[in-house]
Amino acid sequence: MRARHSLGLAAAATAVLALTSACGGGDGNSRSDKPPVTIEIVEDGGTITPDDGRPIAVEVGQEVQLNVSSDVDDEIHVHTQPGHEFEVKAGVDGSFSFTVDSPGVYPIESHGLEITIVKLQVS
Amino acid sequence: MASVTAQHHVVYLAHGVGNREDLPIPAHDAFIGAALALIVSFVVLGLAWRTSRFHGDDSGRPLPRWLADIIDSPVTHAVLVTFALLFASWLTLAAFFGKDTLVNPVFGSVYVLLWVGLVPAALVFGPIYRLCNPLRWLHRGICALARIDYRNGLYEYPRRVGLWPAALTLFAFAWLELVDANLSTSLSTILLWFGFLAVFLVAGAMVFGDVWFARADPFEVYSSLVARLSPFGRRTDGVLVIRNPLENLDGMSPLPGLVGTVSVLLGSTAFDAFHGSAKWLSWSQKYTDHLVLVNNLGLIGFCLAVLLSLSLASIATAGLGSLPRRDLPAQFAHSIVPIVVGYVVAHYLSFFVSQGLQTLVELGDPFTRGWTAMTWVSDQFNVYAIYEHPTGLAVTKVVAVVIGHVLGVISAHDRAVRLLPRRHAIVGQLPMLVLMVAYTLTGLWLLFLP
Numbered sequence: 001m002r003a004r005h006s007l008g009l010a011a012a013a014t015a016v017l018a019l020t021s022a023c024g025g026g027d028g029n030s031r032s033d034k035p036p037v038t039i040e041i042v043e044d045g046g047t048i049t050p051d052d053g054r055p056i057a058v059e060v061g062q063e064v065q066l067n068v069s070s071d072v073d074d075e076i077h078v079h080t081q082p083g084h085e086f087e088v089k090a091g092v093d094g095s096f097s098f099t100v101d102s103p104g105v106y107p108i109e110s111h112g113l114e115i116t117i118v119k120l121q122v123s
Numbered sequence: 124m125a126s127v128t129a130q131h132h133v134v135y136l137a138h139g140v141g142n143r144e145d146l147p148i149p150a151h152d153a154f155i156g157a158a159l160a161l162i163v164s165f166v167v168l169g170l171a172w173r174t175s176r177f178h179g180d181d182s183g184r185p186l187p188r189w190l191a192d193i194i195d196s197p198v199t200h201a202v203l204v205t206f207a208l209l210f211a212s213w214l215t216l217a218a219f220f221g222k223d224t225l226v227n228p229v230f231g232s233v234y235v236l237l238w239v240g241l242v243p244a245a246l247v248f249g250p251i252y253r254l255c256n257p258l259r260w261l262h263r264g265i266c267a268l269a270r271i272d273y274r275n276g277l278y279e280y281p282r283r284v285g286l287w288p289a290a291l292t293l294f295a296f297a298w299l300e301l302v303d304a305n306l307s308t309s310l311s312t313i314l315l316w317f318g319f320l321a322v323f324l325v326a327g328a329m330v331f332g333d334v335w336f337a338r339a340d341p342f343e344v345y346s347s348l349v350a351r352l353s354p355f356g357r358r359t360d361g362v363l364v365i366r367n368p369l370e371n372l373d374g375m376s377p378l379p380g381l382v383g384t385v386s387v388l389l390g391s392t393a394f395d396a397f398h399g400s401a402k403w404l405s406w407s408q409k410y411t412d413h414l415v416l417v418n419n420l421g422l423i424g425f426c427l428a429v430l431l432s433l434s435l436a437s438i439a440t441a442g443l444g445s446l447p448r449r450d451l452p453a454q455f456a457h458s459i460v461p462i463v464v465g466y467v468v469a470h471y472l473s474f475f476v477s478q479g480l481q482t483l484v485e486l487g488d489p490f491t492r493g494w495t496a497m498t499w500v501s502d503q504f505n506v507y508a509i510y511e512h513p514t515g516l517a518v519t520k521v522v523a524v525v526i527g528h529v530l531g532v533i534s535a536h537d538r539a540v541r542l543l544p545r546r547h548a549i550v551g552q553l554p555m556l557v558l559m560v561a562y563t564l565t566g567l568w569l570l571f572l573p
Contacts, residue, residue: 051408052405052408053401053404053405053408055401055573079142079143081507102511103146103513104143104144104145104146105146105147106144107142113411114304114411115411116408119573121573122146123146123513
């Protein structure tokens with residue numbers, strides 16, 4: 001059961017990799033010159049800041065850095081394609097970086113609280 | 124405290140079908156769209172014809188004989204129906220025996236191929252869903268086994284009920300999709316929902332005959348409404364014709380409940396656009412414990428707002444002839460259909476293209492066993508390519524909303540000059556015109572909202 005599930009995920013991951021590699025071929029991975037965008041995220045006592053899904057403007061290829069501190073274990077999900085899952089440990093400050101190479105709006109969510117923290121507005 | 128770069132996975136996150144959204148349209152696009160909509164509205168009001176030009180189902184040029192023969196031939200029907208039934212069976216298998224992960228093709232097939240795809244299908248091919256409707260064929264099969272006539276039920280369908288059952292089932296679908304992300308992405312919920320729908324429709328058809336599907340099936344009714352904007356139709360004498368889509372729209376029967384049906388379609392699409400916005404999130408996420416309740420109220424509120432405003436604006440039509448005011452909402456409801464289609468194109472275009480292609484890949488592997496029959500789709504096409512053109516996408520969306528608005532205004536104008544005495548024809552239609560402008564500006568505002 002478990003094994004078949006992973007097989008499914010693997011298939012999905014393969015499909016996504018195939019997609020994204022086809023994608024990267026386009027405009028030769030343009031990198032932004034702008035300094036990284038930093039987003040401070042604090043999870044404390046069952047609430048998270050920010051929690052208003054505010055739009056954060058980012059350029060294609062600009063580095064995004066999430067600085068997360070939390071009093072509980074959680075996962076931060078970045079709903080890009082492919083997406084990122086960052087594991088947050090209680091009491092340990094985490095710092096996660098990634099770039100997005102395709103325009104669009106992507107939610108960043110707390111998996112534990114099921115809350116949209118911010119939305120990356122990549123253009 | 125030590126800063127560490129902790130566990131990190133690059134994954135295919137399957138939370139909802141398509142979490143990615145389009146960039147908000149630029150402000151100047153929204154302004155140009157709004158200005159165009161306003162100008163065209165008053166140009167139509169001031170300069171357009173003063174006596175009704177549309178003839179509804181009496182209009183149209185016959186299709187060439189050979190084409191009409193192909194379209195009406197039993198072979199064509201058999202091929203289409205067989206394909207539809209195989210497709211439905213494939214999905215049923217995936218729903219019962221596939222895994223409850225978002226790569227199960229059921230999700231994409233229901234929310235993307237069926238719900239969104241029926242709009243372009245109806246625009247191009249007309250009321251094709253009615254022919255292919257798997258539940259109609261299930262009902263016919265049962266009737267054939269029981270040796271009863273599928274066209275007649277136990278009772279005559281009450282005319283006064285009209286399309287209200289469809290308004291209800293359409294709302295139920297919007298509810299399934301929009302109110303609770305945990306519900307909409309659960310395979311068992313979808314199975315249950317479609318199970319209920321099948322029982323409701325087949326049992327209803329046993330009671331009222333197969334007209335029930337044309338009054339209660341959410342997908343068939345939606346498809347038939349949109350098909351009125353296609354260039355194809357059947358004339359009053361039964362001949363297949365090609366006609367001006369506005370004439371086609373004019374032929375829609377003003378059934379009771381038509382207002383409710385278009386209100387649910389427009390209201391739920393608007394709510395879908397709004398409930399992803401930062402404005403809604405910043406407010407609704409204060410009530411995370413009651414998010415489902417808040418979403419319920421939001422969805423109902425949007426649909427009711429359309430229903431009320433549309434009914435009031437039609438009833439407020441001034442200077443009536445002999446028609447009772449309560450009949451007016453249904454007389455004008457057809458003119459909202461192009462606005463609905465404009466909203467749908469603007470809101471779902473990129474979602475439909477990217478997730479539609481993605482669903483084709485998934486359909487080749489319904490039990491998530493790594494079957495690769497359909498992976499050529501993602502090998503051949505970058506399914507997300509449409510997002511690489513944000514400017515083109517923004518322009519297309521504004522154009523879709525404005526075209527929908529223009530077609531709506533023209534339809535309402537023609538209906539007004541037909542119903543109203545000549546001296547009231549201009550002032551009388553102002554309430555509807557103002558309402559349409561309001562819908563269109565709201566639509567553009569929703570597209571502009573981050």
